[in-house]
Amino acid sequence: MKGIIAKKYVNALIKSCSDAEIISVENAINELATAFSSTKFNNIILSPDFSSEKKEEFVLSLLEKSEGKILNLVKLLALNDRLALIPVIAKELKYQTSLKSNSFEGEVVSNFEIGKEQITKLEENFSKKFSANIKLNNVVSDYPGVKIQLDDLGVEVSFSLDRLKTQMVEHILKAI
DSSP: OHHHHHHHHHHHHHHHOOHHHHHHHHHHHHHHHHHTTSHHHHHHHHOTTSOHHHHHHHHHHTSSOOOHHHHHHHHHHHHTTOGGGHHHHHHHHHHHHHHHHTEEEEEEEESSOOOHHHHHHHHHHHHHHHTSEEEEEEEEOSOSEEEEEEGGGTEEEEEEHHHHHHHHHHHHHHHO
16 A cells, blocks of 8 residues: 555656656655664654654754755655655655666675676676666675575576575486
């Protein structure tokens, strides 16, 4: 439900803003969305003890400059008691601008550092495959293998050592 509501706000923003304004609004929304990682911030935004005007002032105080479209958006969200939608709006706005520019970001998850040449080669191959500009970031984690995630395109490619071992055992057992 939150996604549908956020999509309506984002569609209205995109229709009413120029490309430069969209970039400015996206940067401001992302700045606000990072504040939602704080538990104290969430408690204030979700608290019924504070009026919507106080919440609006608090959110606007986090921005370097609050003018134009971002000011109106925050006022509208506060008026409708939807400030908690800001992270969802940020995600949807990023997706919509990615679609518009045909440029997407993804991750290469592995348990080791992948070289820049290999990342570049993967970016080139995925860019050709999807006819889009693909940018990949290497994320080192405890994943036993290599996984490429392009969430905005709904693509995940993985090579898992555990899965390979399981398939080898199954193949050997079938052969016996």
